[in-house]
Amino acid sequence: SWISVSEPYEAAITEFVRQLLGRREGNLFLDDLASQAGPIAWFGMLNSLSMTVIKLASPGVPDIYLGTEIWDFSLVDPDNRRPVDYAQRRAMLEQMTALAGSEHMANAAREMACAPDDGRAKLWVIWRALELRRAHPLLFEKGDYVPLAATGVRAKHVVAFARRHGNIGVIAIAGRLWASLGIDARVPPLGNAVWGDTSINAELLPAGAEPMNVLTGERVKVRDGRIRLADAFENFPGALLTYNIDPRK
Numbered sequence: 001s002w003i004s005v006s007e008p009y010e011a012a013i014t015e016f017v018r019q020l021l022g023r024r025e026g027n028l029f030l031d032d033l034a035s036q037a038g039p040i041a042w043f044g045m046l047n048s049l050s051m052t053v054i055k056l057a058s059p060g061v062p063d064i065y066l067g068t069e070i071w072d073f074s075l076v077d078p079d080n081r082r083p084v085d086y087a088q089r090r091a092m093l094e095q096m097t098a099l100a101g102s103e104h105m106a107n108a109a110r111e112m113a114c115a116p117d118d119g120r121a122k123l124w125v126i127w128r129a130l131e132l133r134r135a136h137p138l139l140f141e142k143g144d145y146v147p148l149a150a151t152g153v154r155a156k157h158v159v160a161f162a163r164r165h166g167n168i169g170v171i172a173i174a175g176r177l178w179a180s181l182g183i184d185a186r187v188p189p190l191g192n193a194v195w196g197d198t199s200i201n202a203e204l205l206p207a208g209a210e211p212m213n214v215l216t217g218e219r220v221k222v223r224d225g226r227i228r229l230a231d232a233f234e235n236f237p238g239a240l241l242t243y244n245i246d247p248r249k
Contacts, residue, residue: 039185043178045071045116046189046237050159050174052122053238056129057163057172059145069126070119092123100128105217110235114188121236128214129240132170136242139165151226152198157181158229160200171211171241173200173232189237195229202227211241 021030048071055062065072067084070092099108112121133140143165150158157180160173175181175189183189203225205211210219211227216235220227232239 042185154198173239192230198229199226211243
């Protein structure tokens, strides 16, 4: 630790932690902590996915600590000096590259969302978003930022905004306040059963537009100037919807 303590106090603190977290009979605190850790980790992973979507679509340069492309469960601040398992990340990216643009892309995204423990879901969002930024550098360098309002039963659980530059744009949609959404931990927050009539304003798009979600490869319909969360979050709890309003394309 960077905090300097004398040896007697350090020994006392170590013993306190050992007693608190030791696997011994009658340790009610440890039993209670173990029962709560799963749900906390689940909603924490959903929060991290949302933060990643927002960070990579927002104005400015996204800051990603080396090694945190997947989950980081350390109890201290990220540190770029830690060793990184590049082989693990390289293997994940090779699998993802094979999925991108395939007919299995949406199903693969749903699988990652339903079982995100290995960190693939976060790496998937980072990779797909960075590929989008590479394809449209001016959109993210000079594009407008337009906040989009949400309405419906789950409106307070949604953050959405658009980036626009010329005829090209992307709509970023992320969930929030997952723990108070009213669903159990380990239940992926997908589809109509969760989001109901919740939708975001998409009047900046022409009627009949069907922007493409780069996280799933699916087209999402604009209905009466709105995008339903049940459609945008059908297979993944986050969306990056790209569009081109050039009538020639």
